[in-house]
Amino acid sequence: MNNWTEIVALDQIPKLGSRVIKTDTMNIAIFRTSGDEVFAMKDECPHKQGPLSQGIVHGTSVTCPLHNWKIDLASGQALGPDEGCTNVFPTKVENGKVYISLAVAVAA
């Protein structure tokens, strides 16, 4: 079951950009695409734990700033010949506010 937590107003996340959410246990990266879709995932690249929040967002993927791995924002899967996956969290946008659910981590 989703347990929604309000995080921030949508306009506080730059288009094609991200913000970092600090929780007690980890950092979560929250991304906004050019079409105003919002995605959240653990702020760690499956390759060498690079902070994905610092990468360049394009389409619905982000390129890790450390070694250019491309991660699909929706699934957390590495794209192209690279293999690996990072945890993603459900998000929703309602009335200009962004919500995240930490109760379930989708995928591996």
Next chain:
Amino acid sequence: MKQRLVMVGNGMAGVRTLEELIKLAPDTYDITVFGSEPYGNYNRIMLSPLLAKEKVLSEIMLNDIDWYTDNNITLHAGKKVTQIDRARRCVVAEDGTEALYDRLLIATGSDPFLIPVPGADLPGVITFRDIADVNAMLEASREYKNAVVIGGGLLGLEAANGLMKHGMKVTVVHLLDSLMERQLDKPASTLLKSYLEQRGMNFAMEAQTAAIIGKDRVTAVQFADGSEVEADLVVMAVGIRPNVELAQKAGIYCERGVVVSDTMQTFDPVVYAIGECAQHRHQCYGLVAPLFDQARVCANHLARIGTSRYEGSVTSTKLKVTGVDLFSAGDFNETEGDEAIVLQDSASGTYKKLVIRDNKIKGAVLFGDTMDGSWYFSLMREGTSIADFRKTILFGQHDVGDAGHGDAERIMSLPASAEICGCNGVSKGDIVTAISKGGLFTLEEVRAHTKASSSCGSCTGLVESILASTVGEGYSAAPSKKPMCPCTEHSHDEVIHAIKQHELKSMPAVREFMDWKTPDGCASCRPALNYYLLARWPEEYVDDSQSRFINERAHGNIQKDGSYSVVPRMFGGLCTAKDLRTIADVSDKYNVPEMKVTGGQRIDLFGIKKEDLPSMWKDLSDAGFVSGHAYGKAMRTVKTCAGKTWCRFGTQNSTGLGVQLEELTWGSWMPHKFKLAVSGCPRNCAEATIKDFGVVCVDSGYELHVGGNGGIKVRVTDLLCKVETEAEVLEYCGAFTQKYREEAHYLERTAPWVERVGLSSIKQAVVENAEERKALYERFKLGQKFAQIDPWKARAEGEASHEFTPLRIAG
């Protein structure tokens, strides 16, 4: 319902098209493939190594039967198509199998040419075209002794070499007086012949085959002059011709090949043709690299993207006969108005010839030492002027400016465990495995699969050599026009030009005008476009921080643990006790775990948390520091020596000049990082001759040096010119910098840029033409008006605060 795509012919060009198509538009078509051979798709250029038993069948398979199943492709292997019914849009195979199409792709390749002499149909007379031919040759070599190969071209010599390896006595019959006349000039051909003779190959030159003699099987070949040579096996390798029969019968317009447009469409627009059977702008191609270029274009069109066009290819050849190093490209026989540069050392078996016109390479033949073949080929393709290194060009690239090819020969003898890519820890074995398993053909593919050569790029030459030696002729050197990134078909030069020419002033404008394939670009084209726009339209373009690599967005260097480093600017490397005290205080205040003096004479503070950056910058900014830009594709530092104020050898005020240069250039965004240095005398303590722009002071003035690099590949600068005053140093520096900013490709340092465009063209603009120099300098200063706003101060005052402020939630 999905559209139906039928492909006739199951060879390399065709299947490559399908692979590209599936990548672009996986669900657009139901695909059916007809192939006359009972196999999947194999690497036809590897037939020679297969014959020579250097490879086995499984090693030359590119797509096995499973690949077709996995991609939902219906494969009719071993079924020859006999008819295309264009009215019903249907192809019919020999056994009656039919397939309807919405789009048809003809990839029937070519047929070996049989000379029509009596006895040509005797058992024991074969061609050299497919796996069945190889098997026939292997079988004959076990039972028989004498082989005759008719045709002294590339294919014939490879067949002869293979048969000789299996113990047969081989005679090569050639109609002309020189071997491989389409690839080699006379001297190289003579060297090749004597080399092969030494290895036991026999030749009958200028010999016209009149008949093939034999009753139940061939026994001899008879020539026009009546003489004969014994033969138990005859291999005809006199040439190939495009297989156009099927297309012709269907009424599709053919000349030598099936005539296609730049989108690989035949005169019937739902029918495409590609590969050896196609004729494009009067050319038929038989080499792999151009066929793959065609495949890319054809797939793009089939996927209904329609943004790319095939504009022909320049080709080069390498002979796959073990022990023979041979390379040829372009027009290697000089005609009137051409000049030839030749190096001939018959004793050591080395011959090199370059054909030059207007200081550009038109063609090349190399025998014995082909190490620099790919370099000559790229100079030829890019049309680079060789005026600056004409005298030494034949001695190879390492003699001109090191770009990493010096080790190319050594690579062959390296063990599989040898590390090739030091950045990503990739061994030679890893690369070879990835190439053979993944069916990789290009540098880009090897980069994607192994990460080799994808970081600093210094091993690119080595990786290319491994690629070339592993896939042989199939290696496609970078296409003649290299797209900026997978989002576009356009090259860096075309984009730079269009931005200027058509006054494109925003990223969406560029992407729309130039038919970008992705809505927001990617991590590789966005920073490039952002830079090009900023450099061209400094007054109007608004920098897009989301298109900046994180270092430039956060104005610090991201470290591997996600923390940042901070380098305050110290102009000319000069500082005061107060400056150092400020830095020490800041370091204490923020618990900086480590400090270091950098190679560029500045102080680096490591391990700073991102959220601390703005307040740290405020403290530094209050004390008068600005950003050192140590993180950016930007002007970095001016390194200086003590100079004549203190040094007993100093001839000029090197520190003072260094400060002036840094004040002029700081804050400027560049295609790549840009370093300067000023040395007070020719002892050159500031190492100015390995900088992007270096000044060496002498008693009578200032020597200006450009294009040096102390990094990945050390390159010593070229001398630009000598000037007499400090004001001139500033003007020349600004002009040179601006020329680099306006013309270099993003992420191209001055060293490769100078080598690519040639020092003469830079001298012409910056030294010889005073008007142009002044204009460049003015444009540089205009850009600086907008660039010299300290990003640290701005952020300390609250700009882009979202970048530095994390959100918090419990849980």
